Amino acid sequence: MNRKLRMGMVGGGKDAFIGAIHRLAANMDGLIEVCCGALSINPDIAKDSGRSLFLPEDRIYLNYEEMITKESQLPADKRMDFVTIVTPNFAHFAPAMMALDHGFHVVIEKPIAFTLDEARQLHQKVQETGLTLCLTHTYSGYPMVKQARAMVAAGVLGKIRKVWVEYPQGWLSKLSEREGNAQAAWRTDPKKSGKAGAMGDIGTHAAHLAEYITGAEITHLCADLNALVEGRLLDDDGNVLLRMSNGARGVLMASQVAAGEENALKIRVYGEKGGLEWAQHEPNTLLVKWLDQPTQILRAGGNYGDRLSSFATHNCRTPGGHPEGYLEAFANIYRNFALTLSARIDGTTPTAEMLDFPNTNDGLRGMAFIDNVVASAASDVKWTEYKI
Numbered sequence: 446m447n448r449k450l451r452m453g454m455v456g457g458g459k460d461a462f463i464g465a466i467h468r469l470a471a472n473m474d475g476l477i478e479v480c481c482g483a484l485s486i487n488p489d490i491a492k493d494s495g496r497s498l499f500l501p502e503d504r505i506y507l508n509y510e511e512m513i514t515k516e517s518q519l520p521a522d523k524r525m526d527f528v529t530i531v532t533p534n535f536a537h538f539a540p541a542m543m544a545l546d547h548g549f550h551v552v553i554e555k556p557i558a559f560t561l562d563e564a565r566q567l568h569q570k571v572q573e574t575g576l577t578l579c580l581t582h583t584y585s586g587y588p589m590v591k592q593a594r595a596m597v598a599a600g601v602l603g604k605i606r607k608v609w610v611e612y613p614q615g616w617l618s619k620l621s622e623r624e625g626n627a628q629a630a631w632r633t634d635p636k637k638s639g640k641a642g643a644m645g646d647i648g649t650h651a652a653h654l655a656e657y658i659t660g661a662e663i664t665h666l667c668a669d670l671n672a673l674v675e676g677r678l679l680d681d682d683g684n685v686l687l688r689m690s691n692g693a694r695g696v697l698m699a700s701q702v703a704a705g706e707e708n709a710l711k712i713r714v715y716g717e718k719g720g721l722e723w724a725q726h727e728p729n730t731l732l733v734k735w736l737d738q739p740t741q742i743l744r745a746g747g748n749y750g751d752r753l754s755s756f757a758t759h760n761c762r763t764p765g766g767h768p769e770g771y772l773e774a775f776a777n778i779y780r781n782f783a784l785t786l787s788a789r790i791d792g793t794t795p796t797a798e799m800l801d802f803p804n805t806n807d808g809l810r811g812m813a814f815i816d817n818v819v820a821s822a823a824s825d826v827k828w829t830e831y832k833i
Contacts, residue, residue, distance in 0.1 A: 446787045451480040453516060453525035453549075455509045455540045456532035458485035458494035462628060463554055464531045467581070468498075470775035471529070476783040480504060480525050483512040509540040517547040527551060527577075527786065533631045534639050538563040541578075545570045550577045550786055552779070556649060556815070557808025559639055561833075564812040568805040577789065579782040580803040582653045582811075584710060586774035588745040588753070588760045589731040591801070593714065593721045594658045595754035596733070602716025605659050608687065608695035610651045610712040613703035617643075617681050620674055633679050641815045642679030644670060647710075648699035648818065649811040653803070654712055656810065658721075661691035663814070665828045668821035673702050685818060688828070728770055745769060759798040778802050809833060 452471060457464015464484070471477040481504035484494040488507050495505030506512035509528075516524045527550035530540050538558045544551050545567070557580050558564045571578050584590060597605060621629035631637040632646055639645050656662055665688040670680040681702045687695030703709075710725040722732040733741040743753070746765025750758045760777040762769055781802040785795040813833040821829035 446791055449476060449478045450527065450783055450786060451525045452477050452552075453512055453528045454479060454482040454484060455512070455528060455530045456484065456536070457482070457529075458487075458490045459497060460485065460487075460490055460627075461531065466772070466775060467529055467531050467552075467554070467779075469772055471779045471783075473772070473776035474780045474783070476780060476787070481506065481512060481516060483507065483509045510543065513540070513543050513547050513549065517549075525549065526790075530554060533637050534645075535559045535637045538567065541567055542570060545574055545576055545578075548574075548576070552579045552581065552782060553808070555580055555582055555803075555808075556639070556645065556811050557805065558812060561809075561812040561816045564805075564809045565833075568809045571805045577782070577786055578805050578808075579778065580805070580808045580811075581775065581778055582650065582657075582803040582807060583771065583775050583778060584650055584654055584725065585657050585803060586760065586777035587723075587725075587728050588757045588769070588777075589723055589729060589743065590654070590658065591760055592731055592743060592745075592753055592757035593712075593723055594660065595756050596721065597658060597714060597716070598660055601718070602714070602720065603718040605661065605689075605691055605693045605714060605716045607715040607720075608655050608659060608689065608693055608712070609714075610655045610695070610710075611698040612647045612651045612700075612708075612710045613698070613706040614643075614647060614701045614708060615704045615706040617674065617677075617701040618704040620676050623676070633677055633681075635678055638679060639815065640679075640819050641670070642672070642677070643681050643699050643701045644668075644683045644685075644818050645679075645815045647701065648683060648685070648697065649814055650710065651697050651699055651712075652814045653807060653811060654710070655687070655689075655695060655697065657807075658712065658714055659689060659691065659693065661689040661693060662810070663695075663831050664688050664690050665830055666817055666821055667828055668818040670818065670822035680822075683818070683822070685821075725771075728774070729768060756798055756801055759801075 483506040667686040682700040729745040
């Protein structure tokens with residue numbers, strides 16, 4: 446393509462957090478531009494937010510219905526190419542489905558929907574339309590996470606036996622939702638967040654990372670969910686035992702009451718010959734632990750093409766030693782989506798590296814994880830079959 450892709454945004458106004466992250470990530474490679482938006486349910490904030498992004502007045506919309514309808518009526522060389530949805534969980538499904546019904550591709554902030562049934566409907570709609578949907582499971586965008594996945598797929602570790610993934614945070618150690626914290630308020634409200642709290646918010650990230658790196662799927666689980674802060678309506682802590690489709694066994698922990706922790710996501714994968722360890726606090730490093738030799742340290746970097754997989758180097762942006770982090774990982778998701786969409790618009794076939802971003806299947810499995818974890822925690826049966 447000889448132009449940028451045109452993005453419309455639902456949510457993400459001046460009073461929001463994640464919208465700015467999406468815009469930074471989308472802009473990083475110069476492949477995407479924001480052309481319109483319905484940026485808030487508050488008309489004043491919607492208008493002020495659009496003006497702060499220098500959007501044309503006639504493309505600052507007051508709701509997503511107006512945006513999608515009017516954009517679909519514009520000439521093909523003017524209207525948006527895709528919609529990015531960055532609203533709270535309960536407001537994901539309706540704009541996504543309307544966008545797909547009007548022929549627009551979609552990017553959705555995780556989770557894909559509010560319920561498993563909504564996720565099924567979006568998955569089916571994408572299959573029917575052939576449109577592209579990207580889900581921003583950000584952590585799969587890190588180069589060394591992709592390196593870990595490639596090494597497991599190549600059999601470097603032998604048969605995978607054990608997965609240990611943890612995501613501790615401490616930001617909800619107090620009843621912050623009643624102290625004016627807007628992020629805490631909606632994330633702990635079942636009417637806005639869904640049936641799970643910490644497990645829905647960050648446990649799904651941990652589960653996705655376990656499946657993404659191992660290439661295996663969770664088949665059964667045994668969960669214990671807790672609301673450790675008195676007065677909280679949803680879980681803020683949980684532990685899950687996993688059984689994987691490749692025979693591996695796993696442990697998943699997600700907690701938002703681990704006082705003092707920030708976003709300490711970490712995963713370890715062990716096979717017959719050795720193991721891998723990756724932590725978001727040191728994202729450029731992948732530890733490879735061998736059964737019969739010293740630990741090997743692999744580092745991300747654009748100049749390490751002779752020792753890293755093509756999927757890792759495709760997502761490296763700087764020479765070794767220059768730190769790349771959360772924003773770059775987020776941008777990798779957007780870049781791969783943009784390259785895929787551009788290729789399809791041009792009638793060419795995207796490469797496997799371009800297609801390496803989360804999709805509706807990942808979204809479907811994420812919502813199934815929430816349902817199955819909640820069901821398991823409420824059951825006296827030890828193992829709950831993972832149903833989608």
